[in-house]
Amino acid sequence: MSVNVDPEIDELRQLLEAQLQLHTDELSTLTAAGADPADAGEDPQTVTERITAASQAVADTTAALARIAEGTYGRCERCSGVIPAARLAILPRARRCVPCQARG
Numbered sequence: 545m546s547v548n549v550d551p552e553i554d555e556l557r558q559l560l561e562a563q564l565q566l567h568t569d570e571l572s573t574l575t576a577a578g579a580d581p582a583d584a585g586e587d588p589q590t591v592t593e594r595i596t597a598a599s600q601a602v603a604d605t606t607a608a609l610a611r612i613a614e615g616t617y618g619r620c621e622r623c624s625g626v627i628p629a630a631r632l633a634i635l636p637r638a639r640r641c642v643p644c645q646a647r648g
């Protein structure tokens with residue numbers, strides 16, 4: 545028994561896994577800097593904003609990997625429309641299609 549995996553999806557999965565690792569590392573570094581911003585020579589406000597952005601990236605990337613596992617990857621979470629491959633190539637963790645993203 546074998547599972548057929550679309551080579552393009554498999555490539556994206558590997559890319560997402562690499563990005564997840566990067567964002568997770570970034571988050572640990574930022575969290576360490578956030579614990580003592582003065583010592584890290586960082587503006588506390590900037591560190592907080594970057595921690596928020598990195599947390600969001602980790603969450604989105606994890607969610608994208610879960611959607612690949614479920615077979616629902618590439619669908620907009622709002623309208624269920626297909627997210628164009630060109631958009632996924634730029635932002636593999638995209639949760640929404642461009643029109644839905646633009647509507648906020």
Ligand SMILES: [Zn+2]
Nearest residue numbers: 620623641644
């Ligand atoms: Zn949509």
